[in-house]
Every structure is written in structure tokens, then in C-alpha cells.
Amino acid sequence: MSLHPHSHLAPMTNSVPKAVLYFHPKSVESATVLLTLEEKGYGSDEFDTKVVDITKGENFAPSYLRLNITGSVPTLVVPTNKTLAPEIENKYRAITDVKAIVEFLDKSRSTNSRTHTTSTAPAPTLAPATIADANVASQIIAVLHAPAFDPLFLLLAARNAEELSAKANGPLGVRLRAVRDAIAGYLAEPTAGSADDADVPKPLHHRVKKVLEEKQADNAALLSVYQSTESDSALRQPFFARSVTTWDSDLKKIFDALEKLIAGPYTLGDQLSIPDLHLISWIAHVVHVAGGEGNMAGLASVEKEVTDGKGGWEIGTKVRAFWEAAIERKSFQKVYADGLH
Template identity: 35%
Template sequence: MATTLPKAVPKAMLYYSISSTWSDAVLLALAEKAYAPEELDKKIVDLSKGETLTLSYLRLNIKGTVPTLVVPFADSIHDADSRYKALTDPRAIVEFLDKSRSPQSRTKTISSAAAPTLSPATVAYASATTALLDIIYAEDVSPDSLSLFNAHDDTSLKKLAATQQPFVEGIHTTVSQCLVDAESGKIQASEKVKAFWRAKLAETEEILAVYRVADKEGAQLDAAAQSQRQAFFTKGKTLWDAVAQACTKVGRDMVGPYVFGEQFSIADISLAAWLRRLVQLTADGDGALKVHVGEGVLAKFWSSVQERPSWQSI
């Protein structure tokens, strides 16, 4: 029996989170390129419930991260499972969105709005973009990771645990259940996926061990708990030190007001998303730029970004 192909190709689907640094970058790219809202579907993934760690999501993105953009192939003659491609690297997603609405693209879009080119204009700028993105996408300067370790003393730890413990508990619960279901045969998961879950479980248990006693003063803890708390503070300091070094490296080669001068580019999209989350992690909002970013070109960049209509729309 012949397979009947659909008359219309489904829209792309963006899986994202409102608390994800690189989801912000993709949303900003969509706004800068003036995609019409009808051109793709969006689905918010609840990170606090561990939704990116479920088996169904891992089939889309084995890394269990957001954003993920699932793109249909318009001229596919294959079966349903192969008519789609999942883009899981946020850098690749931003580049795809840039190229899909451009004078050179054959992609048919609904929007009639202008689509400025965001790709670097020269080979030198392309190389500089890669270097900058390598810096801010490094795991040791991830605002999403830092948000879990953003405490330096007993007082700040208590405040952090109040907001982040429910988040991590939710992840722990989901992963634990996934492992139980996999071991019982209720779901069919590969050994690779089960190993991923076990690693994630161990990671959350290490953090929760500190959060669950955050209401106690250091002197009230036994030696093991004190050691865990100190290691936690050290981790947070190490992450912030790495961020400070990254800011210095990035700011050193910026032209201003944006990375390469007046043109707003792919580099600016990711840098803006990265800085936004760092600012949110500080106690005094934008004023913290003077401490962690400085008063130079990065601070001016941050001011310029916030004035863009695209930024105000996300």
C-alpha cells in the first residue's frame, strides 16, 4: 500500500524555557529576523519538573537541554520519523534562523518585514564571532549552572535554597522515577540513557545535600556537611571568577556599541542573552555590571541592547 504524504508540511517547533539563557538567544534571534508568530510553534518546557530529562524529550535532544528546534523537511519522501531534524545546539539554531530569512534563502516565510543579516560580514569577523561564542558558551561560565551555586556564605545560601531547592527537587523526582520505570521495564531506555539519568541523579543529590541543611548555621553541621558546604561555596566562587575572566576577554576586542560596531550580529544575540542572566543573578540588578562587567564597553553594550525593540519584546 502506498504511503500518503501530508499535503502541508508541519511548522517548525521550538522547545524552550523562560529560565534558560540560550532560549533567550533564540527568542531574540526570532525577533531580530522578524519571523511572524505563525511561522513556527513554541512549547515551553518546565525545567523545574525535569521535562527535558524524560525519555520522550531525550529522543529529540539526547543532551536534555533547551532550546531545541525541530525542523520539518519540506520535500521529504521518507517516513514520518525521518521527515524532521532536531537542532539542539543554540548556536546552530541562531545561525539557521538567520539564514532561513535572508535574500539568499529559498525558504518561504509569511512575514513581509525586513530581515537584517546577522551573520558576520567578513572572514575576520566570522573568526572573531567564533572566538567570542567559544568563550561565553563554555560550561564554566554558564549562568544556568551558576544559578545553582550563587551563594558565598550562610546567609546567601539560605536565600538561594529557598528559591532553587524546589527546582532541583523536581528534577530529582523526575529522574528517580525515570530510572525506576526503566529498571522495572515500564519504559524501554538504552543503557546510555540510564547512565545519563544516574549521572544527573548524583549531580542533583550533591546539590540537595547542601540545600536541605541551608537553614542551619555552619557551626551546627557535622564535619561532612561543613565540607560539602565549603565545596559548594568554592564552586560558586570558581564560576564567578571564570565569568569575570570571560568578561575581560570579551570586552577587550569589542568595538562598540555592539561587538563589531554599529551592526547587530549573531555575536551580539548570544552575548546579550548571556549578560542578561548574569545581571539577574546579582543582588542589585543592572548596578552589578560595575562589579562583574565593569563600566566600559560591555556596560555600554548592555545599555544599547536594552533599547532594541527586539529585546523589549522577549
């Protein structure tokens, strides 16, 4: 089947139902999905998109949490197989895990399955061709999505007072305060009434309320560090230590692990495959946070940040060859047309 997004917020029409991609253009995992859409040759009219502004906390709106209780982006809402006919009331399911979204998009458009498709672009199969390749692919994706390494924390990290002050007084500080205010508003605002009694507000669902309270606590903890002073060493020092470990140790281990797993020039060899999409967006984010751009010099920016300008460690040749191949792809140039993120 082809991907056919339909926004549940839009009025019903007589057209074939579409899927809707909820995403943010500066989100790492959203980039993974956008790269997949490009590489699979989906037409822009085959799916709908809705931007969820994570910098303003829109991903914690109760209406979005009902789709994705984690509040993460992206989310892909797709019509079920049995309700593709326009005359039948449509049912939808939300796919909230980026790995599952990529696999769904890969399977939904192929040379043998182009139901309702409008695009004439090639539909290459991105799934690993062999069991051995599938095993390597799983290892690479597991390295990139390991719970111990959070790409968002890399963005927020500060290794000293100077870095912390710059981030607290810049866009990240603004973002944290905007998210704080958004969550407080969602918790204070009653939800819409039911169809039977529209004038009577319904309380937040207990799961939604719990998530909002947890996110509120997480945000408050980060803001307490960002708003701290030099005398607040009990707050700052653990944050500085974690930031140093993230840059000086965790990133080295990940890059070194990738060097051992990559076949070259792409992760599994000569052909682009699913793990490449995850790796492209991951490296792009790391290069961006390191102050680099979408070129080979971007890797030097990462090396400089990891070694604090002292040298002694370099990104391996296989990762370099991978990045060189990745930045030349049309999908990369389209998704990152406005710069890395």
C-alpha cells in the same frame, strides 16, 4: 528556506510542515534563540513552540531525551529539505546546540530565501561579513560558552551560609527537589509498549537510562549541599569556594575579555550580528542573578556582587555601550517583557 516548525506530538495536517522549538521562557539559551527569531523577522505562525519546564525536570523526560540526549534546552526540530511538500511523509532532524540553532535560523530566512514565509518583516543577515569578523565572533561566543563557566551554577552559587540558606529555602531548593522527583519517576516508570505489542512495556534505552542516572547523581550532589548544616563543612566549603571564584574571578575575566573583543557599539561594529544575540542573553542572565534589571543600573548590580560591595572593579566602557544599545532593541523588550532571567 523559511523556518517551518511542526510538532511531532501534533496530528498531521495538509499544511506545509513546520519546525518546533522546544524551549523554556526563563532559559538563557532559549532567550538567545527567541532574540534571533525576533531579529530575523520570523512570523509567529511560521513555527510551533513547546515549553519544556526545566524547573520540573521535564527536560529529562525520556520522550525529550530521545530528541536531545543532553536534556538541554532549546531544541529545534526541523523538517528536512526534501520533505517540505504537504503530500509527502515528513522527516525531521533535531538541532540541539544553541550556536547551530542560531546559525540555522539566520540562514533559513534571508532577502533571497523566503520560501513559504508569511512575514513581511526585514530579514537581515546576522552572520559576520568578513573572515576577520568571523574570527572575532568565534572568540566572543567561545568566551561566553566556555565549559569552565556555567550560567546555571551562577544561579545556584552561594558564597556563605546565609546565601545558601536563602537559596535552599527558596525557589531554587524547590526546583532541585522537583527535578529529583521527576528523574526518579522517569527511571521507575516503564516506557510505552511497541506498536506490535502495546501491552508489554519496553525498558528505557540504555543511553537514556545512563543520562538519567548521571543527572540523578548531579542533582543529589547539589541537594546534599543545599540540605547540609553548618557542621557539614566538608560539603559546604568546596561549594562556597567555587562560588566565590565564579563571582570574584571568573566573571571579571569574562567581562575583561569581552571589553577587548567588542568593536562597539555592537560586538562587530555598527550592525547587530550573531555574537550579539549570545552576549545579550548572557549579560541579561548575569544582571538578573546579581539582582539587577534591564537597564543601565543593572550593570552596577553586577559590579557590586563581583566586588562584594567594596568597589575597585568596573565593567568596561565598550560592554556598557553594548548593553545600552541592546536594551533599546525591540527584540530585547519583547523577550524580556516580564523581566530578566
